[in-house]
Amino acid sequence: MERYNGLIDKYRDRLPAGAGTKIVSLNEGNTPLIELETLPRLIRKNVRIYGKFEGLNPTGSFKDRGMTMAVTKAVESGAKAIICASTGNTSAAAAAYAARAGIACFVLIPEGKIALGKLSQAMMHGSVVIQIRGNFDDGMRLVQEVARTTPVNIVNSINPYRLQGQKTIAFEVIEALPDAPDYHALPVGNAGNITAHWIGYSEAVCENTRACAFCAGKCSFHRAKIATRRPIMLGYQASGAAPILRGRPVENPETVATAIRIGNPVSWQQAVAAQQESGGWFGECTDGEILHVQKLLAQTEGVFCEPASAISLAGVLKDLELGKIGEGSTIVCTLTGHGLKDPDTAIAQSAKPLTVDAERAEIERVIRENLKT
Numbered sequence: 001m002e003r004y005n006g007l008i009d010k011y012r013d014r015l016p017a018g019a020g021t022k023i024v025s026l027n028e029g030n031t032p033l034i035e036l037e038t039l040p041r042l043i044r045k046n047v048r049i050y051g052k053f054e055g056l057n058p059t060g061s062f063k064d065r066g067m068t069m070a071v072t073k074a075v076e077s078g079a080k081a082i083i084c085a086s087t088g089n090t091s092a093a094a095a096a097y098a099a100r101a102g103i104a105c106f107v108l109i110p111e112g113k114i115a116l117g118k119l120s121q122a123m124m125h126g127s128v129v130i131q132i133r134g135n136f137d138d139g140m141r142l143v144q145e146v147a148r149t150t151p152v153n154i155v156n157s158i159n160p161y162r163l164q165g166q167k168t169i170a171f172e173v174i175e176a177l178p179d180a181p182d183y184h185a186l187p188v189g190n191a192g193n194i195t196a197h198w199i200g201y202s203e204a205v206c207e208n209t210r211a212c213a214f215c216a217g218k219c220s221f222h223r224a225k226i227a228t229r230r231p232i233m234l235g236y237q238a239s240g241a242a243p244i245l246r247g248r249p250v251e252n253p254e255t256v257a258t259a260i261r262i263g264n265p266v267s268w269q270q271a272v273a274a275q276q277e278s279g280g281w282f283g284e285c286t287d288g289e290i291l292h293v294q295k296l297l298a299q300t301e302g303v304f305c306e307p308a309s310a311i312s313l314a315g316v317l318k319d320l321e322l323g324k325i326g327e328g329s330t331i332v333c334t335l336t337g338h339g340l341k342d343p344d345t346a347i348a349q350s351a352k353p354l355t356v357d358a359e360r361a362e363i364e365r366v367i368r369e370n371l372k373t
């Protein structure tokens, strides 16, 4: 078996990386597709639900897939600095890959509104962390403005290389199943990831002669057809930050899922195209529903994802209950980031640790009181 060297190395023939391209990688990708064993029984539905656990990427989120590609191309073009606006995970990934490449990194984050783990990553990897008195959408606008006046390379998902890297998740799902699932559900914030999923699935059914909606036949990466079909795409937004469902930008987005606290997604149109072309839909979940399912997943399956990620499963459970997703379906939920990213939210909703004297009898008492019968 050949050693795994990251997703550009593995999918080089389907990515914009030539033989001479020097790859900047932390061996991202190749994440596990975990079948949920208890939940389908709990909800009494005959369905197969899988979590594609992107929290196991090197910086703990799916952003590494796009960042390896974006930073590789930035370095190839001679860039000495990258910049992004972020709700946290993009900044963590940008900081890590910039450190790997030995270039400067500037990150704009909304002051006080990013999870602790993500902030610690951006700081620890040595990026210049700029907290703005504003939200993600303000940061996104500012990044585009300063990229015109200073020598910085934007690594938000308006950088097309980001989506190219992120599309590889579809290839991995297909290899694991081994075809496209009936449904693929994921959180929608800036809407880059749902766009990238759809590019990947579309290329996977392409036989070089057939054009998908995104490339109109011009893409050179359509080589091997690896799937017989594409999934129905389901995109879920937090109720307090649901511009696509409202049909207009949300000026002051609010949600406990800070990763998707975004009011005016950059890839809005592409996300709607993916939804329509796949025959899918958008849905919304409240903060209460998100947190409930985050905890349910952690406690019934042993999988700890961050709140934003849990919305993919929360939305699916709701739509199964409503009968919008039928029995017998195979469903993949992208669990976009690791639960450790946001320890504050996890601790706030969990049972408090017990404090006892350091005595055997005390421990025995606690054990007897808490044994599962």
Ligand code: AN7
Binding pocket: 061, 085, 086, 087, 088, 089, 090, 091, 157, 187, 188, 189, 190, 191, 192, 193, 194, 259, 260, 306, 308, 309, 336, 337
């Ligand atoms: C865990 O880091 O936008 O719809 O700046 O961190 O592609 O934006 C994060 C987004 C879902 C939404 N889940 O993906 C950022 C940022 C997690 C995330 C999303 C994000 P997109």
